[in-house]
Amino acid sequence: MSRTEAVVGVGWYDAAAYCNWLSERTGKQFRLPTEAEWERAARGGQESQKYPWGNEPPWERAYPGYDLETGGPDRVGLNEPNGFGLYDMSEGVHEWCADFYDPNYYQTSPERNPVGPPFGVRKVSRGGSWRHRIKFSRCAARSSLNPAFKYADYGFRVAMTLRLP
Numbered sequence: 344m345s346r347t348e349a350v351v352g353v354g355w356y357d358a359a360a361y362c363n364w365l366s367e368r369t370g371k372q373f374r375l376p377t378e379a380e381w382e383r384a385a386r387g388g389q390e391s392q393k394y395p396w397g398n399e400p401p402w403e404r405a406y407p408g409y410d411l412e413t414g415g416p417d418r419v420g421l422n423e424p425n426g427f428g429l430y431d432m433s434e435g436v437h438e439w440c441a442d443f444y445d446p447n448y449y450q451t452s453p454e455r456n457p458v459g460p461p462f463g464v465r466k467v468s469r470g471g472s473w474r475h476r477i478k479f480s481r482c483a484a485r486s487s488l489n490p491a492f493k494y495a496d497y498g499f500r501v502a503m504t505l506r507l508p
Contacts, residue, residue, distance in 0.1 A: 349416045349436050351498050355466045355490030358439045358499035365501065372504035375441040378467045378485070379457050380502055385432035385469065385482040387425025393481045395425035395432045401479035416473045416496070433471050434479045436498040437486060440467040444487030465489055472496040 353361075358375055365373040376384065387395050394401065420430045442448075442459025444467045449457070459467065465487035471480035474496040488497070 349419055349431075349498050351416060351436055351495050352493050353439070353498055354493040355439045355488075357493070359441075361499075362501055372506070373501050374504060375439055375499060376502035377456075377458050378440040378442045378469065381438065381440050381469045381500070382482055384427060384429055384500075385425070387427040387429060387432070389426055393483075394479065395429075395482065396423070401434070402477065416498075431470075433482065435473060436470065436496050437468040437472050437488075437494075438470045439490075439497065439499040440469055442467045444485075468497065 355375075362373045362375055365371075385395055386392060389395070389397065392398055396404070416435045417431075419435070422431065422434075424430050425432055440459075443461070443463030444465040445460045445463060448460055466489075468486045468488055469480075469484070471478045471484075488494075
């Protein structure tokens, strides 16, 4: 497996535009994941655990990529993947999600597959950041930002909508 650099400095609109471009290029339906999809993917099948690897705090683990002095995101895939084979779900960069942010949304949301509020000012982001002293975040940790802002510790993942026969 080759290791690559994280794409950073991307605003939400840029990330959504990339998903649209990729969809047009491939004929498949790509998009940003919903906040709920991102969290499920981050947990990697360990639904009751705080982190992709379990409940042990990151500062108590032997973690090859845990370096407070990087000055930028680590290379992608330095640490082990989670149970779904996904790398760096709680560290590296904050990742944009499709949902608008509402701090109280989960008090009234559907229990299964919530898609976020229909409108808002800020967009949800998930995951830790190399810019923070503790660069790992819990799977359930939420943050948000104006979708037009572009910061060096913001990136995204792509989700694909499957078309079932």
